[in-house]
Amino acid sequence: MSTNAKHGRRSAAPARRSAAHVLAAHLSAPFTIRRRIAVVGVAAAILAGGSLSASALPLEAAADVSAAGPVSVSPDAPLTFVRSAVSSTAGAPAAPTGANGGAVDDPAGAQAYAAGELASFGWGQDQMSCLVPLWNRESDWRTTAENPSSLAYGIVQSLPAEKMDSVGTDWKTNYQTQVKWGLKYIQDRYGSPCGAWQHELSVDWY
Numbered sequence: 378m379s380t381n382a383k384h385g386r387r388s389a390a391p392a393r394r395s396a397a398h399v400l401a402a403h404l405s406a407p408f409t410i411r412r413r414i415a416v417v418g419v420a421a422a423i424l425a426g427g428s429l430s431a432s433a434l435p436l437e438a439a440a441d442v443s444a445a446g447p448v449s450v451s452p453d454a455p456l457t458f459v460r461s462a463v464s465s466t467a468g469a470p471a472a473p474t475g476a477n478g479g480a481v482d483d484p485a486g487a488q489a490y491a492a493g494e495l496a497s498f499g500w501g502q503d504q505m506s507c508l509v510p511l512w513n514r515e516s517d518w519r520t521t522a523e524n525p526s527s528l529a530y531g532i533v534q535s536l537p538a539e540k541m542d543s544v545g546t547d548w549k550t551n552y553q554t555q556v557k558w559g560l561k562y563i564q565d566r567y568g569s570p571c572g573a574w575q576h577e578l579s580v581d582w583y
Contacts, residue, residue, distance in 0.1 A: 480550035484518035487532055487552040494556060498564050507574035512559070514577065520552045533559030 492505055509518075515534040516522035523530050530538035531548065532555045541548035541558040548554045560570075567573040567583065577583040 480520045481552065482519045482521055483552065487518050487520070487556060490553055491556045491560070494560055498560055500569055504570040506571075508570035511570060511574045511577055511583065515583075518552075520550065520555060531555040531559075533562065535559070535562075 488505075488509060491508060492502060495502060495504055512518050512532050516532050518532050520532060522532065522534065524534060524536075527536055528538065529536040531541065532552055533541075535541050535548075535555070535558065538548070541555060544558040544561070545551060545554035548558070563570055563573045563583075567576060573583045
């Protein structure tokens, strides 16, 4: 007979823990990959309103579930989940630059970028049929195009060139900065690329 029995007491059986206690224990412990899987397994069982099975979980969680024993949870039972903040390291696309940080003359890239910007100005893709010939005529869509007499510069042939500084200080080398400035200029002055193209055709400038 045990010492406890001599004093009229039974040996205490191991305490059973509920599924909620198992889940709470995993949530409060440092998260390893196995513990993350365990939390998902326990939470899924609770949400399903069924019994927890140790065989369905990783070893780290199986011992806890076995200790808790089969537990049935009502689907209507209230559950509380803690929202975790998630940070993203993804940044904005890198500006196009050439060797040693120089300018990139990439007509195809500049046209693709311009096409992607049209919607932000309220225009449809049909405006590219006017924008492409407009800037072909002005600069052949070259970032470094410069008029030797007027000193107009870039894809959009800004005059003076420094106007593009209002969009970005990298206007000499970045076709994205030039395109953004040019589209805003066209919107303010002509309403649309097709409006600017019609003006170009009539007076040879826009």
